[in-house]
Amino acid sequence: MSALTADNIHKAFGDHEVLKGVSLSVERGEVVTLIGASGSGKSTFLRCLNLLEMPQQGELAIGMHRFTFGNGPRTPKDAQLAQLRENVGMVFQHFNLFPHMSVLANVTEGPVQVKGMARAEADALGRDLLAKVGLADKADAFPSRLSGGQKQRVAIARALAMKPEVMLFDEPTSALDPELVGEVLSVIRSLAAEGMTMVLVTHEMAFAADVSTRVGFMNDGIMAEIGTPDETIRQPRSERLKAFLARFHETH
């Protein structure tokens, strides 16, 4: 059964059509990586998957949640949006931790405030998740004392605390110093091994080839090519993707 199906998603900002009918179906336990040039619509598409951006046309199904966009007054209600977002965790390039809260409080805030979880239960969950991302000893630290890689691992633990069915990552390592990239990728890799369903945008091509079940190439607002890493990264079909990969290998 699909964990996530996006069908014919359209999104324009003013008269700038950024997504021109993007479809993607992700099976449970799949890791789908999106690659493509800057401005091709990767982030916008990811943001449409948890409705941080509202598509103007198309359909989205995640778990039990179904949305149809366009054709009249069908804008999802706040309660529906909140339910969807509990099910879809998102990790951004910049971690946006609450600076005035301890690491543990950052992780437990969602379960306590949104789900009404009891504090003791949330703390136990939070400590488990911090251990999972290798930060058991940082529970009481404040974010300002952490490295970028540690902050990003807290952000991942925070997203996991909502027990999402799907995790979205938008360039989770591109704001990090090179020596900190590996520790974040290894957390993502362990989530993949546990069968977490994930969609991620990354420029870490070797990692994408290694961890992904499929790689999608976005080009100018469409999903131009999608297939196994072997197909997409090693045997690209379109000239556009060949050119993108060649440029990529020149600069990395």
Ligand SMILES: Nc1ncnc2c1ncn2[C@@H]1O[C@H](COP(=O)(O)OP(=O)(O)OP(=O)(O)O)[C@@H](O)[C@H]1O
């Ligand atoms: N809120 C917005 N308002 C207006 N234009 C936007 C908005 N968000 C994105 N865009 C435009 O949509 C296009 C696609 O942006 P998007 O961020 O999805 O690209 P991307 O593939 O993620 O690029 P990058 O690799 O640089 O992150 C860009 O031209 C961008 O300027």
Ligand SMILES: [Mg+2]
């Ligand atoms: Mg982007």
